[in-house]
Amino acid sequence: MGDALPAGATKKVFFHVGAPKTGTTYLQQVLFQNREALADDGVLYPYEFFDESFRSMQDFRGASWGQKGPGYYAGEWEKVASRARDWTGSTVIISNELLGGSSPDRIAAGVASVQPADVHVIFSARDFARQLVSDWQEHVKHKHRVTLEQFVDDLVEKGLDAPPPFGELFWGMHDAAYVLQRWATVVPPENIHLVTVPQPGAPRDTLWQRFCHVTGLDPDAYETETKRSNTSMGVAETELIRRMNEDARSIRDDDYDRLVRIVLAERILGGQSPRLTLPPDRLEWVSQRSRQLIDELKGAGYQVEGDLEELMPDPATHATYVSPTALTEADLAPAAIRAAQGLLRHSAMLRSKVRELQEQADLRPVHKPTSRDRARDFYWRNRGRVGRVLRKMGLLRR
Template sequence: MSNRRVYLHIGAPKTGTTYLQDRLARNAKSLASHGVTLPTRSPVVSPGLFHFRAALDLLGQDWGGEPGHAEGSWEALVRRVKRSSGTVIISHEILAPAPAEAVARAKRDLGGGDDVHVVYSVRDLGRQLPAAWQESIKQGRKWTYRQFLKKVRQRQPWFYRSFDLPSVLGTWSAGLPPENIHVVTVPQRGSAAAPDELWRRFCTAFGIDPAWAPEESERRNPSLGAAETVLLRRLNKRLGRRTRREVTYDALVRDLLAEQELAGRKGAAPLGLPPKMYDWAEDEAERWIEYVEGSGVQVLGDVADLRPQRPAEGTGWVNPDKISAREQLSVAVDALTAMTREAARREDPDQQLVNRVRSQARRLRDQ
């Protein structure tokens, strides 16, 4: 038996993963001084990017970068884990719906006498499903909210396979004792929980002291409003599939337009679960809770966090599939303004070449 304890945080998406991964990375040196390793490939490759590529490689996928960018990353991650001691933390949310064969390989490669733990973070479907549709649009999908929710109820989309607690843990817990499975619940909005309660729950799951990572993360995965999400969906419909898969799509559309300009836009109508879906969401929550309580896994938080909270009586619901043309136009003008500023900020590549030629000519003339 080695002296290594490996924690695999597998998601789910939209459960504070962006914040968690950034805070761990910002405090990597401090954590290392306490025997906690966040594996990375080199000083110029962030742990988050390395873990993403390793997860892609494990799953046999290749997206989010240039072709072949993930090849060999899983084996590289395993080598770094094997050279470590103490506590090792690996985190990426695309691992949640991994098929049984990939899960078996992960545990086999990271096992060999190591103490392997699985950490799974989860929140209620009342918040999770609107966030998931929005995230899928930011990643280039074109479906309407109605189409997305219909597929969710049929358990089809990747996102729902990531959220379905019994299915995810049924696969990842195979061959592991229940005390090695840690479920972190996301506190309900408006609860009495402290602002850093989710972070503290993660720390308890990993067996680390919150004080070992004192530097706060400034990263969040901000929410878009209904009209803002619809604008991105319409943009995705105009852009070809090839364009949406390019690295520049992430930089321009997802990072600049969606997360920096449109997220948190003043007066934006929040996305919510359709009122008629709450009965179904509540039934799903009870199924999840029954599984957790009968499995013997460790729960960090309260299983009541998994029950969706219905809006207060009289609260209106905005259907994102029926946003008015006036609202869409307002968002579109803001988006065009942001893109125009960005275009003006960037130097024309042709002009850059002209400037370099002129500079070289001046140097030759002055010799």
């Protein structure tokens, strides 16, 4: 359970609570694949399987997901909390990017459940321009059909009151000031850490280096190459799936998630077309809102790792705009062909697995009944009938 803390010392428990689309999946992959090495260094990453982060987060928040009601994951958070309480090492790191959307009462209960501990909060933040288009793509990968332009217009003009679930899921998860204000009702501001995500062109390991500086990890002590990745699609690939979603409403959410989000979007399509950028008529508003956010964060007393100016959109990054909605079917054809080819290969792979399982089943030894087995079976099949005959003949008492 890691090296024991010195007498009187209190372990640190870090809640990494978001935001989505800020490298959180990568950080979680690195932590998960290094959990044994981390434990040897006194650091607990308290998940026994990768998806336990999501399951425990749902229970922490008391949230619904698809057809699964708020009680579906009951007990999952307590498993994680009990491991945190029992840990005798120096540090516990709890991470899920949707924890940021928790209500104040859930935050209070969750923080109380890991005591005694010195609790810290980490929030990784990226500029709103990149976050808006990334969040739209993520919603498309979860069956939604709203266009990029409508999505951005609603969030800009209506804020938290944008059509559900977009308003609460964007501003309630991605706005650092809004999210951390709720956590600051339970955790003191000096224990809240804002990690900024650098603009494109920064060294690849910048986010990991900053995360380690906050948590006290040695950034060079662990394997940081990961197998899994949350690949971003380009304009054509995202729009192709958005239009396909018109006919995907009848697909069960679990089946859609596996086939479309993971297989099609992340493994097959990739991002071969131009990348998504913010509609140009919204860049000025987003820049003004970003400056307001920076001013709010400066006055909040949080610990900043990185540079708050990195939360300002880079106009050069959004200089070229390709409207997904304006793409023709011919524009989508290359992505559609790749999708068809990839799904065909995936289908062939599944059929091969089915055949392999059938062959394995056919090779299993078949138990041949012995004469003793046949006699026993005959007895139990005919026991009642024989009894009735014997009673009629007076040879068996009732």
